[in-house]
Amino acid sequence: MTTSLDGAIPATGRDAGVPWHYGDPLVEQRRAARYAGVVDRGHRDVVTVSGPDRLPWLHSITSQHFAALADGASVESLVLSPHGHVEQHWQATELDGTVWIDTEPGAAADVLGYLQKMIFMKRVEPRDVSADWSVVSLIGPQTVAVLIAAGLPVPEQVGRAIALPDGGFVRRMSWPSDDAADLLVPADRAAATVATLAAAGAEPAGSWAYEALRVEARRPRLGFETDHRTIPHEVGWINRAVHLDKGCYRGQETVARVQNLGRPPRRLVLLHLAGESDELPEAGTPVELAGRAVGFVGTAVHHHELGPVALAVIKRSLPDDAALLVDGYPVAVDSEA
Template sequence: MMDSPFAGLPAAVVDETGLQHLGSPLAEQRSLAAGRAVVPLGDRTVLAVPGEDRLSWLDSLTSQALAALPPGVSTELLVLDPQGHVEHAASVIDDGQTTWLIVDRADAEGLLSWLRKMRFRLRVDPRDAGDEFAVIGGTAAGLAAVDPAVPAGLPLVWIDPWPDVAPGGHGYAAVDPHPGTERDWAEAIVTREEEQRIADAASRGDLALAGLVAADALRIAAWRPRWSADVDERALPHELDWLRTAVHLSKGCYRGQETVAKVHNLGHPPRRLVALQLDGSSSVLPAHGATVRVGDDAVGAVTSAALHFEEGPIALAIVRRSTPIDATLLVDTDDGPIAATQEVVVPPDAGATANIPRITRLSRRASAQ
């Protein structure tokens, strides 16, 4: 990763993934959610796929229908292995000349290597554009203070489709309203010069910034899956409710499609994503991979955890499908187990959800009022 231009800001905590926070993660969350701040997404990077065959080629390789993707329309894709497990993920926007992929930095090298191997004789030339461009996240209002790159005359702003069910997709979460509807989120691809301008404006107090800790808390509260946090070698898109935005169930063949169709139409995913409301009496958050138990029985693991400015301590976890939906869970930490109440994201009978009643979701804050 390049040296961060945000490292010299007052109270900035920066590591190899980027700007973590500026001393007040909860206040940063509030500002970010309200559109009063933006967040440098140093843990993301950009891949560019130019070439006349780019959209039909990506359509043939991935879970998303991309062959007729109009310029400026935001979507996302998954690359699956032959057994349907998630290998790579990317946010997608096309400007009429190039398809731009925003990816988790840890996934970029592997995805780019695989794409290059799959070119054959087609007119495509995928490349790493991370030296040229950075990614800035925030609400639509927040990003109004940012100048996105316009290499082909179209601003490169990806608008997160979550949690709307995209054409050809399917949503498993049976809640109304879905917590993700409260999250207005977009990501702008900016030049490195614009990234430096943002850092300079922040140093003068002309632009408010938030860190990755704040952005991730808002993501977790929206039940939004992410490759770097929630995907392991066994992950199926069904388990994370990712059919909602990243999988087109009736498009042409692609690697892993048979498993996607079988699990959705004939079976059930072996695991399911749950949201956890953690006991707030302890100040300790569980680590990634922390064991989730029912009594003494290990049933899963935490994938993401955060302290939310309204919800308090929250987490996402993957548990066995058979885990009772009314069970009180325990999450292991270095200071001992923490009690957790689960909210069903993917129901145990996912794949046959037509008769599942809608569930009105109340946040911890609303429940206490």
């Protein structure tokens, strides 16, 4: 579950239950981008999968190569529909005979339902443990220094995790900043973990800061930069959450076809929004060209350097200089890769 909201402005919507900011969100972003920030992400759901068949089983029913996943390895993975559309997005970590899956707030029921439906005769046991565990994220270039100052283990590279003495683990991440770490800790230790990292030099930062850095990094989020038609190629999940050299899994035909033929129908872009209004567009707001919808806005946020920006999914055929509008205001596509 979540840590204490004392002294914080609470987030709303999908991120309700964790701090949105602590009073000065742009300063929080700046310090997190330049030094280190600690973010309560305890609203994320957590599912575990144990049992001797867990790795080959997950390998067969998801987009990721789980079969030979080493102890301490962490990967992103997707569940696709039979037609290759994205249904679920996981961060999965194999540690001490258990695969730990953390996913979007409120998504555990869908994850668990899918896993239970696919068990058949396999020796696996999926469980929703969201009430018992919390995710705390450390972001920024001083991530390693803060972990050391806090007396916590430091995985040697991105995509690796190390167990914590009281349960859970620390895993190195490459986003939303260039260096970051997620800590999975017992829920009753989450507030203490945030305090420990803050005392070691990390600035307490809310979900606003985390989302701003994620948008800057052009990293998609399920349910914001995805809809019922999204395929992995459109939002940059190929080679991150989809392994291209593995056997059959649901939705693989679409992945292989687009990979071989190229040119998915849409692409993920960063939009610079007009500054005429302080109100940001909601996720799902149409992106329009000459009065016609040509895409949709995902996450929109005020960034400490870029100003009002948003991720959006638009038709691939649109040039970067197309005269696009959102809520009647002009927007500019940032073509930087």
